[in-house]
Every structure is written in C-alpha cells, then in structure tokens.
Amino acid sequence: MHLTFLWTDIMVWLLVVSLVFWGWNLSKSHQVQQQWHEIFRSHVAMISVVVLLFYLFFALLDSLHFIRSGSSEMVSLLDWLFTHQTQVSERTYSAPFATVEYTQSLMVKDGISQQVYLPLKHVTGASILLQSLWALLLGGAISGALIVLHRHWRKREAHTSELPWRTAYITLSFLILLFTWLYWLSFDYHVLGTDKVGGDVFYQSLKSIRTGVLIGVLTTLVTLPLAIFLGVSAGFFRGWVDDLIQYIYTTLNSIPSVLLIAAAVLLMQVIMDAHPQWFSTTQERSDIRLLFLVLILGITSWTGLCRLLRAETLKLSQVEFVTAARAFGVSKMGIIRRHIIPNLMHIILISVVLDFSGLVLTEAVLSYVGVGVDPTMYSWGNMINQARLEMARDPMVWWSLFSAFIFMFVLVLSANLLSDRIQVVLDPRNKR
C-alpha cells in the first residue's frame, strides 16, 4: 500500500499547510487576535466555523489517496471507510432505510410471473433501534473524548475563556452524533437511499463535499494573487497602469461569465478528447478537468475584488500615514507591503468567504449546463442534474435531490453567516 497524490490533492494540502502557517504567523499580532476574538464571540460564527471545519475534514479525508497492494485502483481514505458500500451495488432506486427496491420487477416463480419488490442486496434488516443505540454510544464517546481534550488545551490558553465554547461543543457533538449514526447504519441500510444505478446516495453526498470545497477554495487561490496584484497596482501607481488594468477587467467583465466558462470548458473537452494518451485513468482525467475549471472560474471572478481593492487603494494612498511614509522615504514596495495590504485585509477576507459560497452554488449550475466538473466525478451539481428527471416520475424519487440540496445548503449557509459576522467586525464602516 502506498500513497499517491492527484494534482488537486497536492494543492489542497499545500493550501492547508500555508493557511495554518499564515494563521500562526498572524496570531502573533495582538490586534489580529483581538479581531478574531471579536468574531468568535458570536454564537452564530462559532457554529458556522465548526460546520465548515467538519466539511473541510471530509474534504481532506477524501484528498488522501492511496493504492492498495495488489490492485491498481486509487482509493481515498473516505472510499476506504465506505468499502462496504462501494463493493455491493444495488440494481436501481431504493428509498432511505428501505429493505426492498423502489419499483416492482417481473419475476417468474413456479411458472407464474408476478410483479414483486425485490429485496436489496446490501440491506441486512438489522434492528434500527438497536443499531442507533450503538451508534449513539460510539458518537458520544468520540465527541466526549474530543471535548475533554480541547478543554484540557483550553486551560493553558486562559484568554479564550470568554468565547462561546459550549456552543461549539454542542454543534460538534451534534455533527459527530449525526454522522456516526448515519455511518453506523450504513453498514445495514442505505440511509439516504440509492440512485438510478443503485449507488448509495449518502456516500455520493459525502464524496461531493471534496468537489464543492475544492472549487470554492482553490478558485480563490487563482483569484487572490490576480486581484491583489492588479488592484493594488492600479490604485497605487495610477496613470497608464491604471488605464490598462481597468481596460483588462472591463473587457473580461463584459463577457457573460457563464458563456466564457462554457466556451473555455468546451474547448478543453475538444483538446482532451484529441489527446486521450495524456491521462492513464479516468480519475486523473476528471482531476485535470477540475483543475482547469478552477482556473477558468478564477479568471472570470477576480474582477469584482480587483475593482474593490483598486478603489480602496486609491483612498488609502491619500491617507496621512501613507503620505508620511512617503515623506520619510519608504520605498514604494515598502509602503504597499506595510501600509496598503494590511489595510485591505478585511475586504479580501470578506470577499473570500462570500465568494466561496457563491462558487459552491455556481458549481451546481455549471454542472447542470454541462460545463461543470467531469460527469464521472461525484458532485452535488451532477447529483442534481441526474436526479432532475426523477421528480417527473410517479411516485417521486426525492432523496437524491434532497440530500444534495441539504449538504449544499448547510455548507453555503455557514459560509454566508460567517462572512456576515466577519463583515460586522472587520468593516471599519460599522464602527460608529
């Protein structure tokens, strides 16, 4: 057994490491520490962050791929946890917790053909109540252990005592209990039903977390350098630099973004179809496609932030402390690094979190249009796209859609609530 990395895996882990490093670096500043304290003093912000971290945890779990000895298939840690689900596949739809298939099929028994509901292969029919009890015990034990550990750590950091930790603990326990319950029962049932070809919906929804989070997070990796570099240059140097940069973003902005994305993705498809030898597995292929989608999304979405940063830099470069720094002979790069960028941080932070939720929603729309992630990849957009026609069936097959929407809704809602709180605390206009 050995580890392997897809391109996106590498990027995610790099991002996580650099974020931790950056956060650790920042936490040395007293002012920043106070700001974050202020943010987390709100119960809503605390809940949102716990939920977001829970999603991130699954995204990371799914970004650790390895190849088992004796097989050539690449599986992630999450796939490994769900081996019991991936090995047995049902034939078709089944409702959550059902023991039989959703539709009748024709069976010939003793020479008489009749319509019967066939039993599901995976379902053991174990007592739900009993298994739930076990799951609750397990979930309680895990969350209890985590909370005790955290409380122990907290004793050393006395200044964090006024934060609403109790809310965080309750949220965390709730999430862990919910997950362990669903996971435990997934050994005996399809907890969220199965889709058209018999795939487990719970597993699909969890796999989609990685796609959603990755699109939201990696796109900002493309957006931020572009927006910061161009926005600050335009606002700080003015003159022809400003004209040129304004020209670039007006031009990009004037192209309808969905069409630009569609055109770029279509072309990439044409190129990829022409060179099948580039990719050895479908997984690699869809991974490259995801990376390309992230790149395109980044290129189309930096203009908004760039414009904001330009305007703010224009304002900032007139402020007294910048004029003073100029008079003292601080170099231009020095002024930008020490005085401009730190004062833009709140705009950047707010827009990153807000963009994240927007991008998660965009993914679903793009997949519907057919220019999103690879159709073989698990994503909420693909789930909705496949499940769309199921609503026309009678009786309705609602669970696929429902799961995708709930998973998406919770993620987007937490990101929106967090960005609201960050805005309230960091935006200087709110300090009156």
Add this chain to the structure above:
Amino acid sequence: MLGYIVRRIAYAIPILVGVNLITFMLFFMVNTPDDMARAQLGAKRVTPEMIEAWKIDKGYDKPLFINKEASGVGRITDTLFVQESLKLFRFDFGLSDANRNIAKDIKERMIPSLSIALPTFLIALITNISLALLLVLFRGSVLDTGMMMIAVMMMSISGLFYIIAGQVLFSKIWHWVPISGYASGWESIKFVILPILIGVLSGIGSGVRWYRSIFLEQMNQDYVRTARAKGLSEIRVMFVHVLKNGMLPILTGVVVVIPTLFMGSLIMESFFGIPGLGSYTIDAINAQDFAIVKAMVFLGSVLYIVGLILTDISYTLFDPRVKLGE
C-alpha cells in the same frame, strides 16, 4: 451630453476588440481551423485537400493575425482575426453548424426571453426595494432580525432548488400551470407566470440584503437627522429622502443589468422549455456549436457595454451634481 455619449461609444470599441481577441483566441488558436475541419468532416480518411476545400468554403483559409503574402495594410486586415471581427461588428453572425441563420434566430428568440426576464426584473426590483424599506423602517426589531435570518437562508439555497421545487409544487402536485412550454401572444401568460415567480423568489434573499444595507447607510447621514429634526414623520423621511438618495448606488447595480435582460436566463429557460436566447445558448453549448456561442458572447458584451453607458446617463438624471463629459 451627445458628445459624451459619442466618446463613450468610441471607448467601447477597444473593449469590443479585446472581447473579440479573447473569443478569437479561444475559438481559433486553441481549436484551429484545421481541427475544426477535421471534426466537421469526420475523423476518418480526411485528406489535406479536403481540409483546404472546407476552409475555403467557410472562409477560414486566411492566416490568423499577420498575412505575409499581402502588402501594406492588407498584411493586417487580410487576416482571419480582422475579417471575423468585422463580421461581428456588422452583427453578421453567419450560419450555425446546423446551417441556420444565427442573426435571424436571435431576433426571433428575443421576445420569449424578454417576456420572462423583463417582468422578473421589474417585479423583483419593486418587491426587494419595498421589503428593504420596510425592514429599515422597523430596524432592530424582531421583524428585521427574523427577516434577515430568512434572507440569509434564502440566499444559501441553490437556484436550481427553487426551480425544481416550484415545478413540483405548482405543476405536478397542484396542477395550476403547465410544467413547461411556450405559446405566443396572451396564451403565453400561463407558461411564463411560474418562471417569473421563481425568478423573483430566488433573488429576494440577496436583493433585500443589498438594498437594506444601502438604505441603512443613508439613515446614518446628516440630512436624515435634519429631516427628523424638522419634524418629518419617519415614513416621509424614508420614502422621500432616503429612497431618493439611495437611488444612486442602486442605479450603479441595476441599470447595467437592463440591456442584458435580452440575453435571457440560461437555467430558467432550459428548465421551462422557453424558446428564448438562454435555451438557445444552452443547446448550442450542448451541441458544441461554436458559431452560436461566439455570437452570443459578442452580443452579451455589447449589451453589457450599453448598460455601462446607460448607467452613466442615468446618474445625470438622478443626481444634478454629476455632469458628464467634464
């Protein structure tokens, strides 16, 4: 004023050239005419002569940017890029891969698109602004916090959910309106009413939040305090002063959208089977019909730039301090 508009239009030309350059790079450099010919003629047994013939037939036989064989200005003008751009500037979109006249298709499909986009836009504008004014009037109350909470939630729901839920509830369960389709004339009302309702509903969350923040900012201005000190009622302050002064930031965000209403909505139209420009584009994307996508990109850019110019003009109408062209 007229001089200003002329200058703005002149300024729009380099932007459109830039747009053309981007689409050209996407469509011709990455996917060269040779590739296109091969794809169109079928992969098997394509001779170089057949490719040449196809390129001449479609007018793709010129070099991309610089024609070394021509002399003088012709070196630049007698190229694929300039010729293709000129065609677009004349709104001559040519034929689609299915040999349909794109310009004619676009003209026909604009009306169904508008019949959904325009009412959605107007109703959404009025509902969002009135709701936002109401919330600002009762700011800090339970109504305000409760509605804001609902707004965040509505904003976090995928637009696809509104459409699917709307279709299931109104068409499948209650049978109030047909699930999808379109008819011309007054018949169309029963087809467009659901898309309009859903369009308005899905935008309320973010819309109300945005207008509310604009009005709240105005509430903290000095003139509001003066107006209150004069003894004006809160309602009068809101509707006369705050609404009027909030108009400027609202215009920035709203006017630019108006021309792009012609483009229709991709998702809405394809879900509801409206034969508008949105579904036209989606069909083209699915059929990989690059000629149509290219035409729509150009049209969208032109409309966006028209929107920018209209925004500037609307400023002068609402704010006497703004004088254009100075």
